[in-house]
Amino acid sequence: MPLSDTAIRTAKPGPKPLKLSDSGGLYLLLNPSGTKWWRLDYRFDGKRKTLSMGVYPDVSLKLARERRDEARKQIASGIDPGEHRKATKRARAELAANSFEAVARDWYAHHAAVLTDSTKEKLLRRLEVDVLPYLGSRPISEITAPDLLALIKRIEARGAFDIAKRMYNACGRIFRYAVAHGLCSRDPSRDIELRDVLRPVATRHHASVTHPKEVGALLRAIDGFTGALTTRCALKLAPLVFVRPGELRHAEWTEIDFDTHEWRIPAEKMKMREQHIVPLSSQAVAVLREIQQLTSAGRYVFPSERGGGRPMSENTVNAALRRMGYSNDEMTGHGFRSTASTLLHELGYPHQVIERQLAHGERNQVAAAYNFAEHLPERRAMMQQWADYLDKLKKGADVIPLDKGNAAA
Structure with missing residues (x-):
């Protein structure tokens, strides 16, 4: 008989793991510690396999059944849901490792040793405020010149012309670092002529008294x-x-x-x-x-x-x-x-x-x-x-x- 929310909530753990079956191979494993894990038993290529579906109550009975149905669709299409999950995790890990933020922080760590303390502080703060929120999660190989241009124009729009130039230069160095490590094929900042993009600003000298x-x-x-x-x-x-x-x-x-x-x-x-x-x-x-x-x-x-x-x-x-x-x-x-x-x-x-x-x-x-x-x-x-x-x-x-x-x- 399929499980109900009431039966799940009132189930008491015993001295050994207890298996509460639902349907279609889905069951709830009730451990002696009281934790409740959703599991799905299935066969693929003649082999019996088990797939974790989450922990109750974070994963409700309804959500567990939806995940079961999705896994069974994959099996019907000739896809092993367990191997598919592993491949997805690997792809996400590779994507995260090659994200603009990951490369930027790696570049920063590589070059920070030769920077003054004040320069390090300013550079990291500017990257975290003006660049990473917009480009950080994206694969560095997919970022284009228009993406970088939009970032520079966003900084310029608030009147921070010097910061716009500095972040353009910093991004260029990050892209070239990525090219050197085989993480992208080219530096998109080279497609942007900054003087044709940013409005010219009169040079301001540091104010001082001299009389x-x-x-x-x-x-x-x-x-x-x-x-x-x-x-x-x-x-x-x-x-x-x-x-x-x-x-x-x-x-x-x-x-x-x-x-x-x-x-x-x-x-x-x-x-x-x-x-x-x-x-x-x-x-x-x-x-x-x-x-x-x-x-x-x-x-x-x-x-x-x-x-x-x-x-x-x-x-x-x-x-x-x-x-x-x-x-x-x-x-x-x-x-x-x-x-x-x-x-x-x-x-x-x-x-x-x-x-x-x-x-x-x-x-x-x-x-x-x-x-x-x-x-x-x-x-x-x-x-x-x-x-x-x-x-x-x-x-x-x-x-x-x-x-x-x-x-x-």
């Missing part, structure tokens, strides 16, 4: 900042070292040498992938000594206020500048570099010395090696004189530019 009086006012505002000590010290150190914001917030205590007054930033943290030396003026050392009392027990000089062993958020310095009354069009964390570059050039320091301290990429590509200590004596002198100059600006004194002879010394 000496305005710089003095900014330094006084930083001294009066009443927020967290880590943020205040980061603001005070930024104009003294004028490194990139990501390099500043990822500074680690192991990189600081108080004996030599140097901060040596490892190559993997630098945009140009070269070790960078930042000579520390006495004023910079004083700032580091101040924050050392609070954060030296951890890894980062400027840790996140939320803890977790993470560095300061990339928005912290800019948010502090906003609190101080500086709009995004007036001053940014990156703007300290423009401030230093402009005024140091006006003070007469050699261009090559300034550019080397800024860690810009102006170097001879045919050179056998790049000397990260290039112009180091001149840079030491410049950094101390620069810090002294900022002190004068902060005091509001009438500052007379250094003569070029002294500046180049």
